[in-house]
Amino acid sequence: MTGSIEQTGLPADIPDLPAPGRAAAIPVSATRAGARLRKSRWPARLDLLQSVSGLFLALFLVAHMFFVSSILISKDAFHTVARFFEAAWLFGKPQPWVVSVVVGVVFTVFVLHAWLAMRKFPASFRQYRVFSEHKAQLRHSDTGLWWIQLWTGFALFFLGSVHLYGMLTQPELIGPYESADRIWTGTMWPLYLLLLFAVEIHGSLGLYRLALKWGAFEGRDPVHTRRRLRVAKTCFSVFFLGLGLVTLLAYVQLGIAHADQAGQRYAPSVVGNVAVRN
Numbered sequence: 001m002t003g004s005i006e007q008t009g010l011p012a013d014i015p016d017l018p019a020p021g022r023a024a025a026i027p028v029s030a031t032r033a034g035a036r037l038r039k040s041r042w043p044a045r046l047d048l049l050q051s052v053s054g055l056f057l058a059l060f061l062v063a064h065m066f067f068v069s070s071i072l073i074s075k076d077a078f079h080t081v082a083r084f085f086e087a088a089w090l091f092g093k094p095q096p097w098v099v100s101v102v103v104g105v106v107f108t109v110f111v112l113h114a115w116l117a118m119r120k121f122p123a124s125f126r127q128y129r130v131f132s133e134h135k136a137q138l139r140h141s142d143t144g145l146w147w148i149q150l151w152t153g154f155a156l157f158f159l160g161s162v163h164l165y166g167m168l169t170q171p172e173l174i175g176p177y178e179s180a181d182r183i184w185t186g187t188m189w190p191l192y193l194l195l196l197f198a199v200e201i202h203g204s205l206g207l208y209r210l211a212l213k214w215g216a217f218e219g220r221d222p223v224h225t226r227r228r229l230r231v232a233k234t235c236f237s238v239f240f241l242g243l244g245l246v247t248l249l250a251y252v253q254l255g256i257a258h259a260d261q262a263g264q265r266y267a268p269s270v271v272g273n274v275a276v277r278n
């Protein structure tokens with residue numbers, strides 16, 4: 001894993017590296033190859049790609065949390081949002097495959113982001129121990145945050161994939177009763193609870209680290225900037241965790257109330273201008 005080497009810089013990870021003082025014995029081709037390796041722009045490009053994909057996913061999730069929480073307004077509101085993404089306004093009638101296409105794009109970026117992040121994972125138990133010891137010695141809070149981001153990211157590999165696969169293959173089953181039945185009768189709520197914590201913590205830490213890395217919102221005093229960014233990060237986490245928990249609770253309540261008729265699709269209370277009873 002190239003990234004682990006990049007990140008730790010441990011010479012022992014590259015067995016062919018010359019020991020100091022042995023340079024004269026190294027063939028010219030090897031030194032040229034070494035120079036090419038050092039000059040490669042790929043680590044920087046991959047870093048940029050990781051930042052861009054992370055930013056895309058974070059912005060997507062902000063929008064996603066608002067769409068999903070429309071259930072707090074009413075069942076009809078969530079039904080309208082869900083049907084909107086099936087593009088009936090474009091094709092004349094709902095097309096669930098449009099949702100699958102969107103999920104496919106998000107899933108691809110999600111996998112790409114995870115693959116790029118793997119460069120930073122400790123590649124062996126030895127690297128894991130070296131990092132843990134450094135972390136304990138340094139007691140640097142941002143290093144601790146990086147560690148949390150690594151583990152929440154690891155959890156997202158599994159939790160996020162289960163959710164995305166469900167959305168990809170059953171796009172027509174997104175709606176007030178459909179989602180609530182999946183969450184309660186389909187026992188998805190424990191997964192959503194874990195996913196919610198993992199994604200909100202991971203996302204807010206990711207945005208915080210992005211802002212620091214690329215110098216966004218930089219003020220004159222770096223200490224002051226960092227403190228402000230930390231406050232923003234905490235507010236972001238608390239807001240979206242709160243919104244997510246209340247939303248999840250609303251789906252659970254609806255799922256419990258609808259458990260006897262689980263599987264029944266939702267019909268909106270107003271079709272065109274005509275009110276119908278549910």
Ligand code: HEM
Binds near residue numbers: 178
């Ligand atoms: C285009 C892709 C996505 C679609 C269409 C989608 C759709 C949905 C829907 C309809 C729900 C409500 C529950 C349900 O019906 O099962 C939901 C909940 C949720 N989704 Fe997604 N989702 C997408 C991507 C993601 C991603 C990438 C993540 C994070 C990695 C995520 C995290 C969550 C969480 C945490 C909940 C629970 C929400 C809460 O507790 O308020 N979703 N999603």
